[in-house]
Amino acid sequence: MSTLYNRETTMPAETKEAKVIRKRTAARARGEPAEWVGYLFIAPNFIGFLFFTLLPLIFALVIAFTRWDVVSGLGGIQWIGLQNFVTLLHDPNFWESARITLIYVGISVPLTTVAGLLVALALNGPIPGRAVLRVIFFIPFIANSVAIATTWILLYHPTYGPINTILKALGVSQPPLWLVSSQWALPALIFMAVWSGVGYASIIYLAALQDVPQELHEAAAIDGAGAWARFRVITLPFLSPAIFFLLVTGFIGASQNFGMINLMTQGGPGRSTTVLSYYIYQSGFQFYRFGYAAAMAWVMFLAVLLLTLLLWRIQRRGIFYS
Numbered sequence: 001m002s003t004l005y006n007r008e009t010t011m012p013a014e015t016k017e018a019k020v021i022r023k024r025t026a027a028r029a030r031g032e033p034a035e036w037v038g039y040l041f042i043a044p045n046f047i048g049f050l051f052f053t054l055l056p057l058i059f060a061l062v063i064a065f066t067r068w069d070v071v072s073g074l075g076g077i078q079w080i081g082l083q084n085f086v087t088l089l090h091d092p093n094f095w096e097s098a099r100i101t102l103i104y105v106g107i108s109v110p111l112t113t114v115a116g117l118l119v120a121l122a123l124n125g126p127i128p129g130r131a132v133l134r135v136i137f138f139i140p141f142i143a144n145s146v147a148i149a150t151t152w153i154l155l156y157h158p159t160y161g162p163i164n165t166i167l168k169a170l171g172v173s174q175p176p177l178w179l180v181s182s183q184w185a186l187p188a189l190i191f192m193a194v195w196s197g198v199g200y201a202s203i204i205y206l207a208a209l210q211d212v213p214q215e216l217h218e219a220a221a222i223d224g225a226g227a228w229a230r231f232r233v234i235t236l237p238f239l240s241p242a243i244f245f246l247l248v249t250g251f252i253g254a255s256q257n258f259g260m261i262n263l264m265t266q267g268g269p270g271r272s273t274t275v276l277s278y279y280i281y282q283s284g285f286q287f288y289r290f291g292y293a294a295a296m297a298w299v300m301f302l303a304v305l306l307l308t309l310l311l312w313r314i315q316r317r318g319i320f321y322s
Contacts, residue, residue: 064294071288084295094296096271097279101255104186104275108193109250113243115194116201123202124209134206138199149263152192153179182272185265189273192264193254201246208242209235240319248311255304276300 064085067078088094123134140148155161156178167175176184212235220230258277261267267274267282274282276296284293 060294060297063291064298066291068290069288070290080291084292085299087292088295088299093271093274093279094276097274097276100186100271100273101275101277104190104193104257105251105254108190108197109247109254111190111194112197112201112250113246115198116246117205117239117243119198119202120205120209124206134203137202140196140198141200143196145259146263148192148196149260152188153264156188179265180269182269185269185273189261189264192260193257197250201250204242204246205239208239212238244311244315244319248308251307251311252304255300 063077065079065081067080067083068076070076119137123130123137127133155163158164158175158177158180161178163178164175176188178184178188216234217230220234225233255275256277257275258281261273261275261278262281265273267278277300280293280296280300283289283296
């Protein structure tokens with residue numbers, strides 16, 4: 001018996017290849033599909049990513065080191081090395097566009113984040129028509145951009161617009177000219193961006209508020225903690241992941257904003273609303289400097305990437321995950 005026991009315990013272990021073959025054989029016997037079938041379901045998304053994202057990125061990186069006007073075809077591509085990046089460093093329009101982008105992003109994203117939180121806290125309470133109000137606040141985020149731009153152009157009309165009409169009724173003799181004023185065009189776009197993004201932010205906050213334990217609020221209230229103390233010590237830490245998510249995605253989205261600016265101001269008056277994304281569009285599709293536009297796009301990508309990594313590093317210390 002001891003000899004038989006020793007033979008069984010000293011048998012060689014089953015190899016990985018044998019395990020794989022055994023599992024596949026068992027799966028086929030049960031009528032389960034082969035493993036490669038799963039890849040067929042992700043193939044359309046992978047092919048789309050390959051042809052519409054990865055290859056254009058690689059091509060943009062290549063032409064960033066060239067001079068190309070696209071009109072001359074692929075044969076007109078001239079390799080110039082780092083010249084586009086050197087030109088970019090000495091381009092005052094690039095730095096002015098970068099400054100405008102920082103103002104636009106640095107104001108609109110925090111305001112949207114804070115305003116969305118206030119709306120979410122209001123809609124989380126027992127108010128009449130709460131479900132309808134949530135839908136109303138979310139509509140601007142999913143509405144057609146052309147319809148939104150047309151509506152706000154009418155609202156901002158310096159003579160017949162409702163906004164200036166109300167301001168005149170309140171006693172403002174010379175209300176702002178909004179989109180036709182180099183001083184007020186950027187604030188007008190920022191206000192519109194906040195208006196359109198509040199609904200989305202509030203939905204994210206509302207989802208996060210459902211995970212806040214009410215027992216902690218009740219215990220804190222029994223101990224005499226006020227509403228502000230309970231919000232600061234209990235609610236806010238549970239909302240910190242949502243705040244981080246909205247800040248990161250907001251900074252990325254706002255830095256790439258192009259559609260509304262193109263529809264409403266075309267970068268004007270003058271260059272007062274020419275953000276980097278619009279300047280890249282001008283350089284490539286209006287001035288046919290595709291190599292220079294690609295170089296700016298990659299510099300912008302690296303800047304956004306560094307900002308995202310910085311925020312990600314900060315969140316390790318200040319974000320509470322339940």
